[in-house]
Amino acid sequence: MTASAKRxxxxxxxxxxxxxxxxxxxxxxxxxxxxxxxxxxxxxxxFVDRSYWEVHxxxxxxxxxxxxxxxxxxxxxxxxxxxxxxxxxxxxxQIEIVQTLxxxxxxxxxxxxxxxxxxxxxxxxLALGQARRAKAxxxxxxxxxxxxxxxxxxxxxxxxx
Amino acid sequence: xxxxxxxxxxxHEEACIVTRIFRILYVTLAWAFLLxxxxxxxxxxxxxxxxxxFWVTHREFGYLLGWLPMSLILIGLLGRVGRPxxxxxLLLFALYIVHSLLIWVRGxxxxxxxxxxxxxxxxxxLxxxxxxxxxxxxxxxxGAAARELRSAEVAQT
Numbered sequence: 001m002t003a004s005a006k007r008x009x010x011x012x013x014x015x016x017x018x019x020x021x022x023x024x025x026x027x028x029x030x031x032x033x034x035x036x037x038x039x040x041x042x043x044x045x046x047f048v049d050r051s052y053w054e055v056h057x058x059x060x061x062x063x064x065x066x067x068x069x070x071x072x073x074x075x076x077x078x079x080x081x082x083x084x085x086x087x088x089x090x091x092x093x094q095i096e097i098v099q100t101l102x103x104x105x106x107x108x109x110x111x112x113x114x115x116x117x118x119x120x121x122x123x124x125x126l127a128l129g130q131a132r133r134a135k136a137x138x139x140x141x142x143x144x145x146x147x148x149x150x151x152x153x154x155x156x157x158x159x160x161x
Numbered sequence: 162x163x164x165x166x167x168x169x170x171x172x173h174e175e176a177c178i179v180t181r182i183f184r185i186l187y188v189t190l191a192w193a194f195l196l197x198x199x200x201x202x203x204x205x206x207x208x209x210x211x212x213x214x215f216w217v218t219h220r221e222f223g224y225l226l227g228w229l230p231m232s233l234i235l236i237g238l239l240g241r242v243g244r245p246x247x248x249x250x251l252l253l254f255a256l257y258i259v260h261s262l263l264i265w266v267r268g269x270x271x272x273x274x275x276x277x278x279x280x281x282x283x284x285x286x287l288x289x290x291x292x293x294x295x296x297x298x299x300x301x302x303x304g305a306a307a308r309e310l311r312s313a314e315v316a317q318t
Contacts, residue, residue: 039282043275046209047267103210110211117206117278118199121285128286 020078021137027071028131031091034064035124042117060099068092071130080137087130094123183240184299187233191292194229194253198285201226205278220264227261230254233291246295253287256280 041059045052072088074080102116201222208215233250242250260280267274 036279036282039278040275043278044272047271047274047277110207113210114203114206116210117202121199121202121282124282124285125289 017078017080020074021080021134024071024074024078024080024084025131025134027067027074028127028134031064031067031071031127032124032131034059034067035120035127038064039120039124060095065092065096068095068127080134084130084133084137087126087133091123091126091130094119094126099123180240181299181302183236184242184295184302187236187240187242187246188292188295188299190229190233190236191288191295194226194233195285195288195292197222197226197229198281198288202281202285223260227257230257242295243298246291246298249287249291249294253284253291256284256287260284 038056038059041052041056045056068088068091072085072092075085075088098119099116102119103113201219204215204219204222208219230250230253234247234254237247237250260277263274263277263280
């Protein structure tokens with residue numbers, strides 16, 4: 001078996017990537033949904049009961065960050081392209097590190113902490129962009145972002161064209 | 162007939178200029194509203210993490226911001242921005258009304274009032290769409306490329 005034949009993903013590789021793409025698409029929209037729920041939990045904490053800040057905090061670290069992490073995992077496993085993986089990684093950093101830093105580790109200045117909900121808007125925008133990008137991704141793209149090659153070259157060969 | 166023929170191109174051009182001015186104004190206000198939503202969220206953050214007096218600032222700034230969706234409808238009509246943008250401008254105004262109503266029910270139905278920040282995301286999303294779409298429409302206008310080229314030539318000379 002030649003080196004190029006080893007590199008060439010077979011029909012199973014294509015199906016696997018397609019599955020990863022579908023899972024990534026689902027997770028990208030799930031992330032958007034969890035962010036909306038997170039905003040609602042903040043509203044409940046303000047308007048109903050302050051103890052819901054704890055729920056907001058816990059859901060942020062589990063539900064929202066979990067969805068972001070799984071989306072990153074699906075993008076990486078499915079080799080969905082550098083930009084897609086980069087955006088998924090950026091979202092995870094924003095959710096798990098920047099949001100936590102803004103509230104917990106930047107001191108007592110309310111001005112910094114007040115950027116937490118503003119950054120949440122930015123996260124929502126990025127998550128929406130990720131979901132739209134996931135929907136628009138072609139299945140048979142080259143993982144490095146190079147346009148797909150013609151069939152017959154060293155490229156992916158769809159099992160069901 | 163001759164005088165009418167002479168006047169028509171001039172008046173048409175004037176009408177085009179006026180329409181374009183309204184469209185530029187629309188784009189400016191759409192971006193201003195988007196920025197306003199971000200500032201409003203920041204003020205809510207200040208009230209939550211800082212002093213509760215900022216809720217008053219948040220409320221007053223919110224009412225001030227309400228003029229923008231109304232102005233967008235009016236300016237959109239004058240600038241003939243097209244049905245998709247006009248439709249969503251009306252939706253933006255409707256969402257703004259809902260936003261105010263959600264606060265009014267906080268005594269009777271606090272769980273419903275908790276949708277206030279969720280509605281804020283919807284406002285942000287819609288405002289972002291309007292700002293980007295109207296900017297893109299303005300850039301696509303016939304003659305926009307020629308005007309840009311002309312201004313570049315003037316800048317070079």
